[in-house]
Amino acid sequence: MVVGCIPEWEDKLLLCRRAIEPRSGLWTIPAGFLENGETVIEGAKRESFEEARARVEILGLYTLFDLTHVHQVYLIFRARLLDDHYMAGEETAEVKLFEEKEMPWDEIAFPSIKKALTLYFQDRLTGVFPLHTGTIPPFKKI
């Protein structure tokens, strides 16, 4: 099981540029495998700190994606940065806040993350963020 969050700061989102494979050099949100003994919310907070040195408040579950081809379930929460202190963690090359118009849509590391971020900006138009569930198909190499 993978847990992660979409960290908000004002009208911006915090993204991390990956420093490790797979998909090194591309952008993603803080996310990673749930560890034994932690709750899903603790896992999402831990990943935010490990990858972006960011402290977040978790707002609610936002997406539940099945990645059956890799036997993974992805839980992504909405979150809010507690302050604007952040920096790249060990597995991260760069951390940056993006406004919607600045989003690096062609350089998002994973289809599941691109899907979650796309839904986020759609829902932000109405201010209502329902839980989205679905299946993410295998990644197609270009």
Added chain:
Amino acid sequence: MVVGCIPEWEDKLLLCRRAIEPRSGLWTIPAGFLENGETVIEGAKRESFEEARARVEILGLYTLFDLTHVHQVYLIFRARLLDDHYMAGEETAEVKLFEEKEMPWDEIAFPSIKKALTLYFQDRLTGVFPLHTGTIPPFKKI
């Protein structure tokens, strides 16, 4: 990861009396470990069929519980029986529809299931079933 559902039929819920350990003889909802290659919704449907020979429509995710002491995440969906055909599966001693006033509260097999069912009847008073998240502590032996 464990997936299950609360199957509704009119104003009743379908429960299964366990024929296997742990907690043999006590009542629960259809639930079990997610299998490789299936989605969480497919898993919840499969468990309903395996344990109660019941075909269900999944209505939505209802609870997300962390059972950190056993390194499990429990996803419970609301569901609706597609018809009133059901019978005990191999690991089930008995399957029965319960009205709220008939619920065997003192014979529910697991704290996570008792919690989900308790929330369900609370929410049913308003007709609104939000996602509930939380941590279920270790089971205390009496």
